[in-house]
Amino acid sequence: MSTIAGGRAARRQTMRRIRPRRSPAIPLLIAVWAGAAGVIWLWWSNTPSIADDKGRILNAGRITGLLAGYLMALVVLQMARVPALERRVGSDRVARWHAMSGRYMLCLTLAHIGLTMYGYALQANTGVVDQTIESVKTLPDMGKAAIGTGVLLFIGLISVGGLRKRIPYDTWYHIHLLTYVAVYLSFWHQLSTGNDFAVEPAATTAWYALYGTVTALVIWYRVITPVRLNLRHRMRVEEVVEEAPGIVSVLISGKRLHRIGAEPGQFFRWRFLAPGMRLSSHPYSLSAAPRPGLLRITVKALGDHSTALKGLKRGTRVWAEGPYGAMTASRRSRGKVLLMAGGVGITPMRALFETLPAERGDLTLLYRANSTQDLALWDELSAIADERGARLMYAVNSPDGERPDINPETLRRKLPDIDEHDVFLCGPPGFAEGAYTALRGAGVPARRIHHESFEL
Amino acid sequence: MKKSHPLRRIVLAGAATVSGIVLLLTLKPSSDPAAASAEGTPQGQQSVAPQGSGGVQAGNGGDQTLTGDVVKTDYGNVQVRITMSGGKITSAAAIEAPSGGRSTEVSTNAVPKLNQAAIQTGSADIDAVSGATYTSGGYKKSLQSALDKAGSSSATGGGSADASGSTGGSTGGSTGGSTGGGSTQAKTLTGTAVETDYGTVQVRITVSGGKITKAEAVKSPSGGRSSQISGDAVPKLNQAAVAAGSADIDAVSGATYTSGGYKESLQSALDQAGG
Numbered sequence: 260m261s262t263i264a265g266g267r268a269a270r271r272q273t274m275r276r277i278r279p280r281r282s283p284a285i286p287l288l289i290a291v292w293a294g295a296a297g298v299i300w301l302w303w304s305n306t307p308s309i310a311d312d313k314g315r316i317l318n319a320g321r322i323t324g325l326l327a328g329y330l331m332a333l334v335v336l337q338m339a340r341v342p343a344l345e346r347r348v349g350s351d352r353v354a355r356w357h358a359m360s361g362r363y364m365l366c367l368t369l370a371h372i373g374l375t376m377y378g379y380a381l382q383a384n385t386g387v388v389d390q391t392i393e394s395v396k397t398l399p400d401m402g403k404a405a406i407g408t409g410v411l412l413f414i415g416l417i418s419v420g421g422l423r424k425r426i427p428y429d430t431w432y433h434i435h436l437l438t439y440v441a442v443y444l445s446f447w448h449q450l451s452t453g454n455d456f457a458v459e460p461a462a463t464t465a466w467y468a469l470y471g472t473v474t475a476l477v478i479w480y481r482v483i484t485p486v487r488l489n490l491r492h493r494m495r496v497e498e499v500v501e502e503a504p505g506i507v508s509v510l511i512s513g514k515r516l517h518r519i520g521a522e523p524g525q526f527f528r529w530r531f532l533a534p535g536m537r538l539s540s541h542p543y544s545l546s547a548a549p550r551p552g553l554l555r556i557t558v559k560a561l562g563d564h565s566t567a568l569k570g571l572k573r574g575t576r577v578w579a580e581g582p583y584g585a586m587t588a589s590r591r592s593r594g595k596v597l598l599m600a601g602g603v604g605i606t607p608m609r610a611l612f613e614t615l616p617a618e619r620g621d622l623t624l625l626y627r628a629n630s631t632q633d634l635a636l637w638d639e640l641s642a643i644a645d646e647r648g649a650r651l652m653y654a655v656n657s658p659d660g661e662r663p664d665i666n667p668e669t670l671r672r673k674l675p676d677i678d679e680h681d682v683f684l685c686g687p688p689g690f691a692e693g694a695y696t697a698l699r700g701a702g703v704p705a706r707r708i709h710h711e712s713f714e715l
Numbered sequence: 716m717k718k719s720h721p722l723r724r725i726v727l728a729g730a731a732t733v734s735g736i737v738l739l740l741t742l743k744p745s746s747d748p749a750a751a752s753a754e755g756t757p758q759g760q761q762s763v764a765p766q767g768s769g770g771v772q773a774g775n776g777g778d779q780t781l782t783g784d785v786v787k788t789d790y791g792n793v794q795v796r797i798t799m800s801g802g803k804i805t806s807a808a809a810i811e812a813p814s815g816g817r818s819t820e821v822s823t824n825a826v827p828k829l830n831q832a833a834i835q836t837g838s839a840d841i842d843a844v845s846g847a848t849y850t851s852g853g854y855k856k857s858l859q860s861a862l863d864k865a866g867s868s869s870a871t872g873g874g875s876a877d878a879s880g881s882t883g884g885s886t887g888g889s890t891g892g893s894t895g896g897g898s899t900q901a902k903t904l905t906g907t908a909v910e911t912d913y914g915t916v917q918v919r920i921t922v923s924g925g926k927i928t929k930a931e932a933v934k935s936p937s938g939g940r941s942s943q944i945s946g947d948a949v950p951k952l953n954q955a956a957v958a959a960g961s962a963d964i965d966a967v968s969g970a971t972y973t974s975g976g977y978k979e980s981l982q983s984a985l986d987q988a989g990g
Contacts, residue, residue: 299739309743310912310972318743319736363728379940384969397943457819457938 280589284348291333298329301462305455313381320374321454327367328449328466331442332473334361339476340484340583346525349585350542351711358418365415368408400448407444410437428562429539439477446470485580492519494554494577496531499569502557503635506603507569508546511554511577520582522589523548523610524683527581529556531571539564540580544685546606546636548614557635559603588615590709591681597674598624599694601686602633607711608685609636612643619648623674626653627665627690665693667700678702684710778805783861785811786853790818791937793853797833797861807833807858810933813850821847829854838862901928904987906980908934913941916976920956922988930956930981936973944970952977961985 302322309315337344337357344353372391380390395401414435417426426434449466450456456463494513501507513519521527526544530537541564546557560566586607596615600608605626612624624644628634634653644651652673654663663669670677682703684694691712698708783795791813798806807830812822825847832841839859843851901923908917914936921929930953935945948970955964962982966974 303739303743306743308912309740309745311745314745314912315740318740322736322739359724366729367732382940382944382969393943394940452938454938457814460819 280347282348282585283343284352287344287348294329294333295326297465298325301325301455301459305458313378316374316381317378320371320378323367323374324371324449324453325455327364327371328446328453329469330360330364330367331445332469334364335438335442336473336476339473340480340580341476342480345583346585346587349711350526350583352585361418362415365411368411372408398448399451401452403444404448407441410441410444414438414441433538485578488519488580489578492516492579494579496571496573496575496577497553498573499571501569503633505560506557506633506635507560508555508557508636509568509571511556511579512552513554513577515551516549516554517551519549519554521545521549521554522582522587523614524587524607525582525584526607527554527556527579527583530578530580531568532576532578533567533571536564536567540578541565542583544584544607544610545582546609548610557603557606557609561603584711586683586685586709586711587611590683591615592707593679593681594618595621595676595680596623597677597680597682598622599627599682599684599686599698600624601627601690601694602629603635604686604690605636605640606685608683609640611683612640612649613647617647617649620650622647622649623680624649624651625673626651627663627686628653628655630655665697667697667702670697670701678704680707682708684708688712779865781861781864782810783857783859783864786856786860788813788849788853790821790849793850793857795833795854795857795861797858797865799865804834804837806830809854809857812854814937818850822850825850826854833858902988904984905933906982906984906987909976909979911936911972911976913944913972914938916973916980918956918977918980918984920981920984920988922985927957927960927985929953932977935977945973948973949977956981 299322302318302325306318306321309318334357337353337360344350376387376391376394379394380387383390385393395405414437417423417431417434423431450463456466492513492515494511494516497510497512499507499509523545526542528540528542530540543556543558545554547555558565558568560569584607588611594617596617598608598612598615608624608626612622615622624640626634626637626640631637631653634655637653640651643649654665656662674680677698678701680703682698684691684698686694691710695708695710699705779799781797781799783797785792785794792811793809793813794811796808796810797804809822809826809830812826813819814822825844828844829841829851833839833854839855839862841851841855841858843855901921903919903921906918906920908915915934916932916936917934919931919933920927932945932949932953935949936942937945948967951967952964952974956962956977958964962978962985964974964978964981966978
């Protein structure tokens with residue numbers, strides 16, 4: 260009895276250290292919709308009546324144009340690396356929002372151009388093409404807007420699935436940065452030709468405020484914050500260690516790295532200032548909690564960049580941006596935690612396994628790999644498990660290459676109380692999807708499965 | 716990790732957007748051009764008053780109302796009208812100034828200052844308002860052209876109703892609105908400002924011997940496509956008004972609303988002539 264009571268008291272103690280924080284996604288989405296409603300209201304209040312079908316087409320063009328202008332600011336905002344989005348909503352989710360709203364914004368822009376030019380052409384009794392050329396030539400700021408639209412279309416085109424996969428990521432990324440130019444160019448025609456801005460000075464002010472805020476956030480969080488971080492910590496490569504076939508750890512030294520603000524489970528975007536690697540920045544998770552003079556990332560050689568890490572020389576300057584990612588201890592709501600890692604997905608799990616506050620026996624790590632040789636960091640994990648009284652399990656392919664079946668039954672057999680766990684999940688897309696389905700089947704509610712997936 | 720159905724999402728987003736926009740457009744009342752006039756009346760009277768009094772006083776011989784050339788600037792047209800009495804400028808006003816977007820704000824701020832400066836100096840030698848360089852430049856030019864007319868019309872005894880120096884600006888018609896000081900027949904009348912869906916229309920006519928000798932639009936829809944349509948339609952309407960001698964003119968195709976407003980305003984001006 261006394262041990263159970265002691266266990267409960269200790270568990271309560273642990274729970275006190277768990278401060279679950281809700282993701283601000285819902286309030287943010289409400290704010291976004293409220294803004295959209297405000298934009299519609301602007302049109303509504305400035306339009307006393309619509310004369311005929313020509314007027315309807317023109318007004319549809321105005322509505323789509325206003326919405327596209329509004330959404331354009333939000334699409335940029337989503338990539339401003341605002342901590343509330345990156346660390347609380349989650350970088351992966353925000354990136355999916357960005358892709359989704361970007362596509363929608365492009366569709367609205369095309370609808371806006373088509374409807375407006377068609378409406379003008381109907382009024383003037385000319386062809387749509389003639390009217391478009393005429394408008395670009397005569398109306399204020401329309402030349403800029405036309406170039407901006409061209410850039411946007413080009414970016415949209417190279418982001419389409421098939422083409423995107425053929426372009427190297429870095430090339431694609433740098434072309435994608437042209438969006439800022441496109442947004443700047445198309446901003447001015449909104450104010451100079453937009454009827455709603457001509458008649459409603461308050462709308463102009465609001466528009467300047469919206470775009471001004473977004474610009475300020477982009478400059479602050481994408482430029483100033485990283486510069487300050489790197490000036491403060493001055494990171495360099497300390498050592499490169501091979502952990503398993505094709506998996507290397509990079510140790511990074513720097514000043515006061517325990518003050519860098521990173522929590523276990525988060526990642527940085529790393530840029531190694533070595534020949535051939537300067538131009539690319541890649542996200543890698545910390546594989547251990549930050550120590551005063553040392554950070555560690557563990558990377559599997561999947562692409563050119565991760566393969567090149569092996570050849571990094573000691574002393575190479577490192578430029579890091581972050582920390583980002585929401586898969587941290589603050590996500591959990593229960594005392595018991597299951598960590599599931601697939602392959603190199605072990606990196607954030609390793610950091611969480613060491614640091615998540617948990618009672619003895621409440622923490623379990625399930626590690627999936629192709630073979631026992633591929634179980635990177637295994638020795639460390641065993642040591643942590645022994646010290647913390649945590650369970651450590653692995654699942655590897657059988658000698659004939661058959662994959663272990665992760666299904667609701669096997670999960671429940673290993674952990675009978677699995678439905679009382681918070682689950683952190685990280686691994687390649689196939690593994691993560693299979694594990695998610697199995698966990699849901701075993702009775703874990705979706706809100707307690709925490710995962711990060713960068714597949715768009 | 717939830718199953719995403721990209722196609723379903725695309726269809727849903729598209730359908731929701733289209734139906735939302737269609738719903739908004741259907742909820743807006745549609746209107747026909749004839750019904751849109753009532754609202755414009757109070758504003759119309761306001762702008763008729765100075766013109767009317769100017770005309771009357773011109774008959775008395777003392778005052779002279781002169782309208783300057785339309786001056787095109789990078790931000791829009793500027794046109795100045797002044798009233799002169801005993802060789803001095805007693806009042807100055809911009810009947811046209813850049814509008815739309817920032818321009819409206821700039822004009823609202825600058826024009827009153829320019830008007831005051833014109834009255835104070837009594838010449839076109841006024842300082843530009845800072846932040847409104849182009850508008851100030853246009854104002855000064857238009858003001859100078861109005862002052863030039865004052866010189867020429869006093870030389871000819873103030874009889875000529877149409878100031879020959881005035882150029883057709885964006886409105887296409889002749890804009891000389893000065894009323895002859897001595898002439899009893901020629902009368903300049905300004906109709907009410909009529910609000911249409913695309914902007915305000917206001918017509919000014921010169922009536923001589925019971926005939927319309929000249930018609931022009933003081934105001935017509937502008938901004939975006941509207942400037943283009945007005946530029947095309949207004950000269951035709953002016954011509955039609957002079958030819959018909961009444962408000963019974965055909966609408967210009969492609970400019971139904973502007974034509975409707977024009978006719979309305981023209982009729983109100985003719986009513987003044989009758990009364």
